Amino acid sequence: MIQKTFTLHSQYGFHLRPAQVMVETMTPFASDIHIQTGNDSEADAKSLLGLMSLGLADRQSVQVEISGSDEAEAMSAMEQLFQTNFGE
Amino acid sequence: MKEKIYHGIGVSEGIRVGKALVYGSRVLPHADRTITAEEVPAELERLQNAVEQAKKEVDRLIVCASSQLKGTEAEVIRGQKTFLSDPAFCPAMKKLVKEKQYAPEKAVRAVTEQYASLFANMDNAYMRERAADVRDAGRRLLRYLTGSETVHLKHLTEPVILVADDLSPSDTIQFDRSCILAFATQKGGKTSHTSIFAKSLGIPAIVGIPNLLEQIKTGDTVILDGQQGTFTLSPTPQTTEVYSARIKREEERKERYMQASRQNAHTLDGKRIVAAANIGSAADAQNSLAMGAEGAGLFRTEQMYLSRSSAPTEEEQFAVYKKVAKIYGHRRVIVRTLDIGGDKEVDYLGIAKESNPFLGCRAIRYCLRNEHVFLTQLRAILRASVYGSIAVMFPMISGLQELRRAKDMLQKAKEQLKALHLPFDESIPVGIMVEVPAAAIMSDILAKEVDFFSIGTNDLVQYTLAVDRGNETISYLYDYFDPAVIRLIQHTSQAAHTAGIPLGMCGAMAGDPLAVPLLVGLGLNELSMPAGSLPQVKYLMGRLSAGSCRRLTEQVMSCRTAQQVRLVLQDYQNKNKE
Numbered sequence: 001m002i003q004k005t006f007t008l009h010s011q012y013g014f015h016l017r018p019a020q021v022m023v024e025t026m027t028p029f030a031s032d033i034h035i036q037t038g039n040d041s042e043a044d045a046k047s048l049l050g051l052m053s054l055g056l057a058d059r060q061s062v063q064v065e066i067s068g069s070d071e072a073e074a075m076s077a078m079e080q081l082f083q084t085n086f087g088e
Numbered sequence: 089m090k091e092k093i094y095h096g097i098g099v100s101e102g103i104r105v106g107k108a109l110v111y112g113s114r115v116l117p118h119a120d121r122t123i124t125a126e127e128v129p130a131e132l133e134r135l136q137n138a139v140e141q142a143k144k145e146v147d148r149l150i151v152c153a154s155s156q157l158k159g160t161e162a163e164v165i166r167g168q169k170t171f172l173s174d175p176a177f178c179p180a181m182k183k184l185v186k187e188k189q190y191a192p193e194k195a196v197r198a199v200t201e202q203y204a205s206l207f208a209n210m211d212n213a214y215m216r217e218r219a220a221d222v223r224d225a226g227r228r229l230l231r232y233l234t235g236s237e238t239v240h241l242k243h244l245t246e247p248v249i250l251v252a253d254d255l256s257p258s259d260t261i262q263f264d265r266s267c268i269l270a271f272a273t274q275k276g277g278k279t280s281h282t283s284i285f286a287k288s289l290g291i292p293a294i295v296g297i298p299n300l301l302e303q304i305k306t307g308d309t310v311i312l313d314g315q316q317g318t319f320t321l322s323p324t325p326q327t328t329e330v331y332s333a334r335i336k337r338e339e340e341r342k343e344r345y346m347q348a349s350r351q352n353a354h355t356l357d358g359k360r361i362v363a364a365a366n367i368g369s370a371a372d373a374q375n376s377l378a379m380g381a382e383g384a385g386l387f388r389t390e391q392m393y394l395s396r397s398s399a400p401t402e403e404e405q406f407a408v409y410k411k412v413a414k415i416y417g418h419r420r421v422i423v424r425t426l427d428i429g430g431d432k433e434v435d436y437l438g439i440a441k442e443s444n445p446f447l448g449c450r451a452i453r454y455c456l457r458n459e460h461v462f463l464t465q466l467r468a469i470l471r472a473s474v475y476g477s478i479a480v481m482f483p484m485i486s487g488l489q490e491l492r493r494a495k496d497m498l499q500k501a502k503e504q505l506k507a508l509h510l511p512f513d514e515s516i517p518v519g520i521m522v523e524v525p526a527a528a529i530m531s532d533i534l535a536k537e538v539d540f541f542s543i544g545t546n547d548l549v550q551y552t553l554a555v556d557r558g559n560e561t562i563s564y565l566y567d568y569f570d571p572a573v574i575r576l577i578q579h580t581s582q583a584a585h586t587a588g589i590p591l592g593m594c595g596a597m598a599g600d601p602l603a604v605p606l607l608v609g610l611g612l613n614e615l616s617m618p619a620g621s622l623p624q625v626k627y628l629m630g631r632l633s634a635g636s637c638r639r640l641t642e643q644v645m646s647c648r649t650a651q652q653v654r655l656v657l658q659d660y661q662n663k664n665k666e
Contacts, residue, residue, distance in 0.1 A: 016215060023170075047176035049203050049222075087441070 001067035002075055006082040014056035018086035023048050025077055031068025089322040094297045098317030099283035102292030103335050104270040109248035110306045121191040132185055135192040138232035139178045171225040192233055200226025224256035249310050255282045270312045272319050274300040290620055294319055345623035349380025353626045359634040362614040363626050366594055373415040376619035380626055383419040385616020386594035389426055398436050399461055405468035413476030420477045423469050427451040427483040451484035456493055466501035473513035485520040485527050523547035528576040535587035545595035549573055568597040569653040581611045592616060602657050604628050609641030
């Protein structure tokens with residue numbers, strides 16, 4: 001299992017489009033991928049509804065936890081997403 | 089039963105009397121039951137079956153939607169598919185069945201409501217509308233859980249007035265349209281899916297009627313007035329009589345309009361003005377002829393590019409253009425080249441995200457940078473030109489250099505076809521949309537190098553007044569009766585007439601009965617509008633004299649504000665009432 005903390009940069013918060021991008025990018029990976037926030041809520045990164053329920057705001061930091069056979073690749077894809085602000 | 093009158097937002101005009109069909113609102117059996125531990129495996133299986141069937145149905149709807157619906161509507165259904173396959177949606181329901189021994193119906197309701205209220209509480213209007221999509225996905229599951237109880241909108245046998253809490257795209261796509269007289273919903277607003285759908289089909293509708301479902305039952309007699317937004321349940325004989333008289337008057341008026349639509353449009357004193365249709369497909373073309381279209385003043389070609397994963401080939405496009413050309417025969421079809429970008433996104437075209445898309449690389453600007461896409465379309469248009477009377481029109485032209493480059497590309501497409509010995513109309517007329525203020529200002533120069541102009545009012549207003557028409561805070565500024573806009577139109581008209589080229593208009597203004605006398609006075613030669621507006625506008629034109637319209641125009645040109653312009657036009661309209 002690997003973990004990493006990221007800070008969200010998304011001017012309008014984590015709205016539908018970035019969530020969709022994350023789901024589309026993460027679904028092909030076999031690993032379990034979870035996003036956790038400081039206040040103990042957690043969501044499956046392959047679930048649009050789950051991600052939307054987190055109600056993430058701009059500059060919020062989140063912890064990503066990935067475990068499975070392709071966890072390293074999945075984490076680097078995740079890093080890419082945060083670096084490019086989900087292609088915004 | 090006593091007469092009861094409800095009020096809502098009338099979103100599509102017309103009065104209908106008929107029997108109500110209450111859709112999808114019945115309280116389902118076993119809805120709030122908990123089950124015993126022994127029942128869990130069987131109930132889980134029932135839920136799983138419903139999930140699979142619902143997914144299959146959505147897949148079918150997506151196929152069906154891409155041929156029948158516009159891009160956004162198909163997208164809504166695709167969104168539902170996302171919800172149904174979401175790991176937090178159906179699996180959460182199963183968990184409730186397993187761990188809390190909820191009946192599947194109860195589990196579906198609980199999870200659906202949880203996410204629907206999540207979306208409903210967001211501060212963005214678009215996100216709030218997604219609540220309806222989640223609920224729709226949930227309703228679909230419930231339908232499969234309860235088996236054959238649902239009304240199949242596809243198999244209605246007699247005309248009904250449909251009454252529902254809310255209607256979703258997947259409900260409306262299934263309508264047998266000949267059997268729906270009108271519809272009324274408890275939820276919804278002016279811009280909700282139901283409203284847009286009703287307007288595009290010309291079905292009278294009222295949305296946002298509070299407490300609509302409290303008393304009404306399937307089979308009750310109702311009267312729906314889509315203009316006033318009043319919905320009468322169990323009307324008294326007197327009320328029915330009042331409405332019947334109104335329906336009769338409305339029908340007579342419609343008949344007068346339809347008669348006018350069968351003749352070529354001209355004014356009382358004989359000035360000929362072409363009344364054409366804005367179309368997006370061969371189906372629109374066919375429909376427009378029944379409404380009296382004398383051609384297509386704007387054939388939007390974007391529809392072919394939307395809801396698919398790669399650009400349409402030359403052959404595919406050729407087949408569509410040819411079909412449309414043949415439908416209109418000798419009547420002119422103005423094909424507008426790809427107007428993509430701005431608010432119309434197409435993934436595979438690789439249009440970069442821009443912070444200001446309406447001022448960015450859209451329409452002709454995109455085409456000039458993507459020669460391959462542009463040439464493919466131009467060749468397809470040219471090849472279709474031998475099957476009817478086709479003209480080609482470039483959107484968003486902002487100056488002479490851009491126009492010349494576009495014309496060079498057309499020349500290149502012609503040469504490519506010549507090399508292949510494929511036939512086309514060598515002298516195909518070439519025109520431009522005048523929708524960028526710069527083009528209107530420079531219209532005297534541009535007129536010398538094109539065969540016609542067509543004023544696109546929607547963008548012209550947006551760019552002239554620097555107002556985003558989607559922004560509700562400033563929508564009061566968005567007005568084609570603003571004197572600045574009217575002056576640009578007048579300037580363009582003078583330039584066109586000096587150069588001896590015809591001037592058309594497509595966009596909302598051309599189909600507005602209030603604007604028509606002014607447009608006649610300004611010297612427009614062609615008005616192109618949604619087919620539904622044609623009968624009334626043609627009727628109206630037949631009652632105008634070009635001379636009096638010119639005098640009206642002089643009066644309008646001296647107005648200082650949009651409000652003044654409206655007052656002058658309303659005054660004229662009242663004096664010339666039918």
